[in-house]
Amino acid sequence: MNTQTITGTTAAAMITAPGSGHGKSMVTAALARLHKNEGRNVRVFKHGPDYLDPMVLERASGNPVYQVHGWMTGMDEVRWRLAEAAQTADLILVEGSMGLFDGDPSTADMAVACGIPALPVIGANAMGQTFGAIALGLARYRDDLEVKEVIANRTGSGYHAHLCRESLPEDISLLGAIPRNEAFDIPDRHLGIVQADEITDLDEQLDAAAEVLKEAGLDQLPAQVTLEATTPEQPPRLLEGTTIAIAKDAAFAFIYRANTELLEAMGAPLKFFSPLTDKELPNADALWLPGGYPELHGQTIADNKEMKAAIQAHHQAGKPIYAECGGLMACTETMIDPEDGTEHSLYALMPGKVSMAPKLKALGIQSLNTDNGELRGHTFHHSELETEREPAMRTTKKNGSEGERVFKQGSLTASYFHGYFPTAPKLVAELFKGQEQ
Incomplete structure (x- = not known):
């Protein structure tokens, strides 16, 4: 069998959103690059089937990125990949898919199953105090899900960020407000964002986005979590010598x-x-x-x-x-x-x-x-x-x-x-x- 139990403790967050289009992909990439630039070992994972986001996330973190999904990859593999990463990582980020509760299983399901707090990125453009209502709904929708902090994305001014912060209930804090900035704009086409190797000056753009996050106070590590799993069995060598x-x-x-x-x-x-x-x-x-x-x-x-x-x-x-x-x-x-x-x-x-x-x-x-x-x-x-x-x-x-x-x-x-x-x-x-x- 040759399986064993592994355990690791590290800072971790499930980066999610109320739905697609709130900017969580580039926020995740910018967070990964920010902490990498601070000298930390950052591991990033992508919830669900996705080829394009992981290409950018690999460039941002400097480490391999794997897909994790409760049904497609199975929760045993999810727990193993996260626990294995926790052996050496200073920070684990998991980018969710679609909205926090969308899909079966959803990003929320994985957050609960792995014990990782959800950190919603909420696009604050075209809203003010309603920001707090959205955060409240995400935090209260399930009793077993932990949402203690949120990020306001695409704020228009310091006063706009203040409105978002003041609208939150007492038990939810604003981790940071990200102003609108072209560093977070990434081209896309019919199947999603453009492949990382096709984006000119991607590394410079990621560094610029990381600086925006740092100025917004988003350079603090999230809470520590302990991740435990059983290592998988080695697959049979059925392709021995098959090139x-x-x-x-x-x-x-x-x-x-x-x-x-x-x-x-x-x-x-x-x-x-x-x-x-x-x-x-x-x-x-x-x-x-x-x-x-x-x-x-x-x-x-x-x-x-x-x-x-x-x-x-x-x-x-x-x-x-x-x-x-x-x-x-x-x-x-x-x-x-x-x-x-x-x-x-x-x-x-x-x-x-x-x-x-x-x-x-x-x-x-x-x-x-x-x-x-x-x-x-x-x-x-x-x-x-x-x-x-x-x-x-x-x-x-x-x-x-x-x-x-x-x-x-x-x-x-x-x-x-x-x-x-x-x-x-x-x-x-x-x-x-x-x-x-």
Whole structure:
């Protein structure tokens, strides 16, 4: 078994909000950078399925960022990751998802389960004393949730901050008021914020945002908490010697750090490559095309005929290919450019055409249920797939209804579904070895 109990005590806070759009992501990143600049070891986690925020949070903290979610990753893993971080961290920050009580399980559920106080970031723009009513509602909605401090974001003046502070009940204090500042403005697109590597001068922006927080008095550490967990068992080494080539560049970047670490723990050597710029695949037994933004790079993908030929040869040789969301899009025949309507020729591993939709087509946590385990994960896409190919199976939404299509075309497995690999190691081994384990 080789499991053990670990315990750690450190300062910790669950950064949350009444809903999306209150600025908690950049406040979390700025807090991480502020304390990092003060010489502290900061660990940050992201509640729920999200690829983009963790990219910025890693840059802000200088440490790896992992996703944590009571259902997708499981609470045992949540407790273990937090307790492990507490062994060395001076500060742990967990960025919540959506509003404090949104989702099942919610950010509040995790805060209660882990014993971490919730620290709401409330956008104070366009309100005055109502700030106190929102804080009061968040603090009183559940008896088992601890909310003792709040942050006012986007205040317009010292007097505005004073109104927010005076509106609070006696048992809730204002940790700080953050004035409106362009350092907290980060560009976004249809799937969320722009990828960290695409943001010019991101480090300078994070440093500037950290200084704003310091001037607002937000440089104090939150309360200490004690985190305890049992370490997980080591996964079986079912991928021993199976080399996996993983696409990673501006078009394919939606990769959970926990997924690659599981593949390595199962014995797989990993080789990263760029479908946009490389002309050949690494020498590998299997190929993973993760999600990302292929729709923004359709012409480049189409023009790289050498890479297209290499991926087609890999497929024709019967070597496994696993394609998620953006990876699925790239494996179809054509993609309609969202800018000018041009049809780009893609890898053509399966029949179909993809185009961007005017609104989000799917969002939510799902699972792929097989005899080799239940692979949990999520779906989140703005594109539509037209194909004559019938799905080999479907994922299941958490509420039990039918989810995303999963296609099989020779050695290719492709879906809009994003899997969290640690939930089903045997199934993951099957996907990359092409046979039952």
